[in-house]
Amino acid sequence: LIGDLHGCYDEFQMLLERVRFDPAQDTLYLTGDLLARGDNSLACLRLVKSLGNAARTVLGNHDLHFISTALGVKKIKPRDRVDAIFAAEDFFELVNWLRCQPLLIHNPAQNFVLVHAGISPDWDLTAAKVCANEVENVLRHGNYRYLVENMYAEQPDRWSPHLQGLDRLRLQHQRAHPYAFLLSRSSVGFRLQAVNKDAPKALAPWFALDNPLYQTGNIVFGHWASLVDETTPPNIYALDTGCVWGNRLTMLRWEDK
Numbered sequence: 034l035i036g037d038l039h040g041c042y043d044e045f046q047m048l049l050e051r052v053r054f055d056p057a058q059d060t061l062y063l064t065g066d067l068l069a070r071g072d073n074s075l076a077c078l079r080l081v082k083s084l085g086n087a088a089r090t091v092l093g094n095h096d097l098h099f100i101s102t103a104l105g106v107k108k109i110k111p112r113d114r115v116d117a118i119f120a121a122e123d124f125f126e127l128v129n130w131l132r133c134q135p136l137l138i139h140n141p142a143q144n145f146v147l148v149h150a151g152i153s154p155d156w157d158l159t160a161a162k163v164c165a166n167e168v169e170n171v172l173r174h175g176n177y178r179y180l181v182e183n184m185y186a187e188q189p190d191r192w193s194p195h196l197q198g199l200d201r202l203r204l205q206h207q208r209a210h211p212y213a214f215l216l217s218r219s220s221v222g223f224r225l226q227a228v229n230k231d232a233p234k235a236l237a238p239w240f241a242l243d244n245p246l247y248q249t250g251n252i253v254f255g256h257w258a259s260l261v262d263e264t265t266p267p268n269i270y271a272l273d274t275g276c277v278w279g280n281r282l283t284m285l286r287w288e289d290k
Contacts (some may be wrong), residue, residue: 034061034062034063034064034147034270034272034284034285034287035048035061035062035063035064035272035282035283035285036063036255036272036273036274036282036283036284037064037066037067037093037258037273037276037277038066038067038068038077038081038276038282039066039067039068039069039070039071039074039095039276039277040067040068040070040071040072040073040114040277041071041072041077041276041282042071042072042073042074042076042077042080043072043073044276044281044282045077045080045282046080048282048284049061052284052286056084056085056087056088060086061081061084061087061088061089062088062089062090062138062140062253063088063089063090064090064091064148064149064253064254064256064273065090065091065092065093065094065095065134065149065255065256066093066094066096066149066255066256066273067081067090067093067096067131068095068096068099068113068115068118069095069098069099069113069114069115070095070112070114070277071114071276072114073117074114074117074118075115075117075127078127078130078131079123079127082130089138089147090134091134091137091138091147091148091149092131092134092135092136092149092172093150093255093256094149094150095113096131097181097184098113099115099128099131100128100131100132100172100181101181102115103119103124103128104178104181104182106181106182132172132173132177133172135169136148136149136165136168137152137161137162137165139158139162143287145250145251145252145270146158146161146250146251146252147253147254148161148253148254149254149255150254150255150256150257151239151240151256152239152244152246152247153239154239154243154244155244156244156246157244157245157246158246158250161246168180240269247266247268247269248266248268249268250268251270252269253270253285254270254271254272254273255273258273258274258275258280259275260273270285272285
């Protein structure tokens, strides 16, 4: 399993070579955010796509933002450095491939759940899978443009299983990428990153809230690079170690961790 790439293609290649990754025998799992900010997002996308079933990735928030810019819903941010993708001859093929990737991967044989940012504290595994699947189905087959145009609205801001239609899809998208700190189980969260310094005492990291899944299941995620020097519970694996910010790219061999 490997953390957020963010376009760091050279480091990605070196890591695959170092572990002698063999797509005929190995399966690579990625925490999402394949693109944006790094030197070569286009090459990262192409390589992961070319690996077929030997590489499985979840959608990160930067991946979803890129899809929204590809549809003209959001403006391209120069700092994301994705111009080469827009100029590529396989641009539409890459966009369509990316939007067909899941929000959550459950591997019961290896006993782990892979997500980009976390799992909402008011979802058990079944609810998380159902909610992720509903959003995935729209992105893959339904009126995905309508969802992308509306998924960044701030209301509703609290989850309820009784939500329907666009409100339900919007909250499912937001809860599939929970903010680092949450005030309560049902709140959407707060855009804080530092674990100790900037966190109000009333807030807690999502994985510190009460959810039996956090104690019994193995959850692998990326997204939160500033966790690199912090300790998470033993069954919570944070793999984004900030390669794009000058740190390292991390891979976890699941068989022996």
